[in-house]
Amino acid sequence: MTQAPQETGVTEPPGEEELSRAGLRLTVEGAVARITISRPERRNAMTGRTWTTLAHIGQTLPEDVRIVVIAGEGDIFSAGIDLGMFTPEGVEGERSIIGGLTDGSADEADLDAYIAELQQGFLWLRRPDLVTIAAVRGYAIGAGFQLALSCDLRVLADDAVFCMKEPALGLVPDLTGTKPLVDIVGVHRATEICLTARKVGAEESRELGLATLVVGVDELEGAVDDAVAALLTVDHGAATATKDLLLQAEGNTLEEQCAAERAAQVKRLTTLAKAMAAQA
């Protein structure tokens, strides 16, 4: 089975103060949640708190939310991790990623646990009960690229630029992006993109399948709204079961996938039959 909403015991959504400290804005209207990465003075660079708060948003979304749209404030999606996170002094109010290793206050196991916590901010975007859309203007660098890769759809403005910068900084992409990148472009192209840390523009992204759609900058909002409207025409139960099936497909043999299709369809038919009986 693929990821389902986590039972974490956390029920209250993040308040304005938590969102603001994380550099995020959140609006929820009916079935649609919109998250905006909002640290324009740092080109929407993200911190550990951005990702723990993203996880908090995922844990506490109202049940009737079906679509999540993630965008950046202004003309950039995100400049990736706040580079201050790699300085010993870190970012104010945040744990430095490297500080504990340099001063000996943290060991490798601590760091592994911390990165696992940060990855939770990205993992929930795969949940089968949601369709997640990255609306990308301008740069999506490093963690920004990985956040876009965590979404089901990437709608790009024609000025969008992806860049997996981590290897150029002596690091690896560790925020859940390597698997979707390889799934989409294949291991050879993914190797070239990561190990040159080069910029991949919107047109190339479309050719590689990284972009679901590329539109003019002024058309981005409208194109995302159209995608949201189209996605909402499908029954939520059918959408959830279908995304669940699609997510399993790659790891299943044909036989296993056929069995999964049958099991899912029997559940759908049972649900539809019950609804018909209730109406009769």
Ligand code: CAA
């Ligand atoms: N972290 C912290 N501050 C950042 C930042 C970042 N990632 N990116 C930009 N800023 C800050 C700049 O320091 C600058 O601050 P001041 O005004 O105080 O000088 C301000 O934002 C504006 O930046 P620029 O003048 O550089 O803006 P630009 O429009 O000319 O360029 C940019 C935009 C191409 C995104 C460029 O800022 C840039 O290359 N940023 C760094 C990108 C980067 O290396 N990110 C890390 C990738 S690795 C990762 O994300 C994951 C990981 O785990 C390692």
